[in-house]
Amino acid sequence: DKRTIEKFEKEAAEMGKGSFKYAWVLDKLKSERERGITIDIALWKFETAKYYITIIDAPGHRDFIKNMITGTSQADAAVLVIASPTGEFEAGIAKSGQTREHALLAYTLGVRQMIVAINKMDEKSVNWSQARYDEIVKETSSFVKKIGYNPEKINFVPISGWAGDNMLEKSPNLAWYKGVTLLEALDAITE
CATH class of the missing domain: 3.40.50.300 (P-loop containing nucleotide triphosphate hydrolases)
Incomplete structure (x- = not known):
């Protein structure tokens, strides 16, 4: 839902990866989010x-x-x-x-x-x-x-x-x- 995407967008921006908001729907591991890749x-x-x-x-x-x-x-x-x-x-x-x-x-x-x-x-x-x-x-x-x-x-x-x-x-x-x-x-x- 929109609220979840907004949450991911905020978290991604805080890590300097604002463009990853949609990827974070499926990338759950901290290391995936930090590296910007699916593991x-x-x-x-x-x-x-x-x-x-x-x-x-x-x-x-x-x-x-x-x-x-x-x-x-x-x-x-x-x-x-x-x-x-x-x-x-x-x-x-x-x-x-x-x-x-x-x-x-x-x-x-x-x-x-x-x-x-x-x-x-x-x-x-x-x-x-x-x-x-x-x-x-x-x-x-x-x-x-x-x-x-x-x-x-x-x-x-x-x-x-x-x-x-x-x-x-x-x-x-x-x-x-x-x-x-x-x-x-x-x-x-x-x-």
């Missing part, structure tokens, strides 16, 4: 129009890949979160990049349904750019296809996790985007 898996349950969903927040940091595998092995579907800023995206999809590794692990562990959340669309260098979104979709489609996924069955959803844009409701900042929100993409998962 252990966390569960969060909510209901959509179609499903009861349990989010398994798994670490993305390479030092905690074992925990990521534990979380992913329990999943019916994956939300691959990709950072859109120049440099961050490229590092993730490089030959030894974390984004590439996570997609491969998910497929290897039997997760056949994927949503790609293209995050940080609000970042200055991206500035809600359709061209950047299209570039990321093209590059990501190419590498997930090589792994075994069908990119035509993947929802590529541009979002701002920080501002909440296109997560629950369509964003006026993404007027060019005609696809689904992240919540709608979750509801589009098949059982």
Whole structure:
């Protein structure tokens, strides 16, 4: 609820990590909050129009890949979160990049349904750019296809996790985007 998020925002700001208010919903360990990374898996349950969903927040940091595998092995579907800023995206999809590794692990562990959340669309260098979104979709489609996924069955959803844009409701900042929100993409998962 809003009060909880405000509490997390205040606590995060006191630690100099004001932008982590949403991450703290799932990052419960003091060390996770201090370092700004997910270390252990966390569960969060909510209901959509179609499903009861349990989010398994798994670490993305390479030092905690074992925990990521534990979380992913329990999943019916994956939300691959990709950072859109120049440099961050490229590092993730490089030959030894974390984004590439996570997609491969998910497929290897039997997760056949994927949503790609293209995050940080609000970042200055991206500035809600359709061209950047299209570039990321093209590059990501190419590498997930090589792994075994069908990119035509993947929802590529541009979002701002920080501002909440296109997560629950369509964003006026993404007027060019005609696809689904992240919540709608979750509801589009098949059982």
